Amino acid sequence: MREVLAEAAFELFLERGYEQTTVDDIVARAGVGRRSFFRYFPSKEDAVFPDHERCLADMTQFLAAAEHAADPVAAVCDAARLVLRMYAADPEFSVQRYRLTREVPGLRTYELSVVRRYERTLAGYLHGRYAGRPDGALRADVIAAAVVAAHNNALRSWLRSGGEGDAEAAVDHALGLVLDVWGSAAETAAATAAGTRVPATADDTSGAPANGGGAESGDDDVVVLVTRRGTPIWRVVQRIEAALEPR
Numbered sequence: 001m002r003e004v005l006a007e008a009a010f011e012l013f014l015e016r017g018y019e020q021t022t023v024d025d026i027v028a029r030a031g032v033g034r035r036s037f038f039r040y041f042p043s044k045e046d047a048v049f050p051d052h053e054r055c056l057a058d059m060t061q062f063l064a065a066a067e068h069a070a071d072p073v074a075a076v077c078d079a080a081r082l083v084l085r086m087y088a089a090d091p092e093f094s095v096q097r098y099r100l101t102r103e104v105p106g107l108r109t110y111e112l113s114v115v116r117r118y119e120r121t122l123a124g125y126l127h128g129r130y131a132g133r134p135d136g137a138l139r140a141d142v143i144a145a146a147v148v149a150a151h152n153n154a155l156r157s158w159l160r161s162g163g164e165g166d167a168e169a170a171v172d173h174a175l176g177l178v179l180d181v182w183g184s185a186a187e188t189a190a191a192t193a194a195g196t197r198v199p200a201t202a203d204d205t206s207g208a209p210a211n212g213g214g215a216e217s218g219d220d221d222v223v224v225l226v227t228r229r230g231t232p233i234w235r236v237v238q239r240i241e242a243a244l245e246p247r
Contacts, residue, residue: 002040005030006050013048014096018104045110048097052114055086056121063125071184072129073143076122077175080151083118084171087155091163098159119148143182150174 008029012021066075087094123144130136154170
């Protein structure tokens with residue numbers, strides 16, 4: 001019934017316009033009573049976004065299962081991809097809804113409130129993962145905002161194109177930028193750049209010598225990099241990789 005009501009509502013929004021469509025119009029098209037509508041949707045605006053509640057629930061469940069994920073930033077990036085898949089499952093509807101929200105200011109405001117709920121969900125997970133750090137709360141909020149901004153930038157570009165192109169690849173690229181700055185690999189590189197020795201992890205199965213060369217060594221090499229404050233993480237990583245290349 002929820003899907004029937006949402007479909008009837010959207011058909012009418014496209015035919016008559018959002019402002020000109022009433023709840024009575026929607027229930028008449030769906031063949032049900034007003035009580036049925038408000039059992040599923042608190043307002044007319046909610047009928048435009050019938051799938052977000054389910055997606056938020058899926059995201060919450062996904063993050064609960066990722067409580068001990070090795071990289072919490074990668075976990076929230078994967079959680080954000082659930083939203084992409086929801087949109088990509090029905091490109092035609094998603095594109096039409098995007099265009100409708102651009103035309104109706106009230107829907108745009110509603111959409112922003114939904115986005116904020118996704119961001120709070122991601123931030124809540126990260127708050128738990130960074131609870132022991134002095135900057136944990138700040139880090140959690142900044143990363144959650146960055147993930148949402150990166151995801152939405154790529155998603156909206158795809159929607160503006162009419163659903164053309166590879167939305168998943170675009171979102172992967174955008175989220176990759178967040179991982180480059182905040183992910184575990186970037187944090188390890190930053191710690192190394194600051195002169196902090198980071199032990200090898202159990203996941204390192206490359207079999208390559210720690211010094212990057214062909215000779216075996218009993219001790220790990222330590223690379224000390226002096227750089228200006230504020231140097232982008234990607235530049236720090238680039239310089240470390242250059243230093244570790246075989247000579």
